[in-house]
Amino acid sequence: MKTLYILFFFLNPSFFFFGQQNKICFTIDDLPVVNYGISDTNFQKNIFSKMIISFNKNKIPAIGFVNEHKLYTNDTLNSFQTQLLNQWVTNGYELGNHTFSHIDYNSSNLKEYTTDLERGELITKEILTQNHQCLKYFRHPFLHVGNTKGKADSLTEYLAKKGYIIAPVTFDSDDYIFASAYQKAYVKNDTLILKQIGKDYITHLQSKIHFYEKQSNTLFGRNIRHILLLHANLLNADYMDTIAKLFIDSQYDFINLDKAIKDELYKTEITVYGRWGISWIDKWALSKGYTKDFFKDEPTIPVYIENYK
């Protein structure tokens, strides 16, 4: 019996990874869809469904952050758009508030910002309630949390009073830069470039995994439970399975946002403020006094992608 137990212990893969398994939460911003001007419903449905199918298949407990202005066409609620959100929630995925109009806190005051934020929670709340969930997470558009301590504190205080939990980001994928070029190539039916952009995006994510792991280890001596920022675009829809595989191959487990922010490292104090939209890793590093060297190996985006017309 004892021999059997020992054998099981060694055959169990968790033995080898115990205490070392990396963890990541997938967060998808700007729901329902970042369509870069293509309003065709089939196109949008395709993006949305592909993401959900991949989350189901890869058991990724994703959360989506909604801009409710996208649910309206000429001030009338568009049932196609609300159906997409319904589909998301009935498939078991969470939703959070990302303000109504994707308002920028750097160019608005607290009153303007919170008015927009409250306008952005109405339909999402309704859909979540119908599905026995509640709205609890908030993600700042552009990751702009307030460029001074006073401005940041007043919003944090407001969010806490409203019962919102802030959704930080530790892993910025830069996906929107690749996605914009990718969709242009898609529209032009430029299949060679389309494939190249996809390939370079995955290579970029791979480099970013190493980069953020290194940063986290330098800052904290271990890899934090990461929170990945992606957007609901065609590129991610087409590559979600590949992205999932990339993280699985790097020994990552997929966890929900609740579990991610339970990592005590999220309590790390932030003492510096600016107009930047940077990851929490970067904010913690600046707060701890790290300088240029800490950021120097950040993977760059191929020039042709930024210049693609």
Ligand SMILES: [Zn+2]
């Ligand atoms: Zn956004």
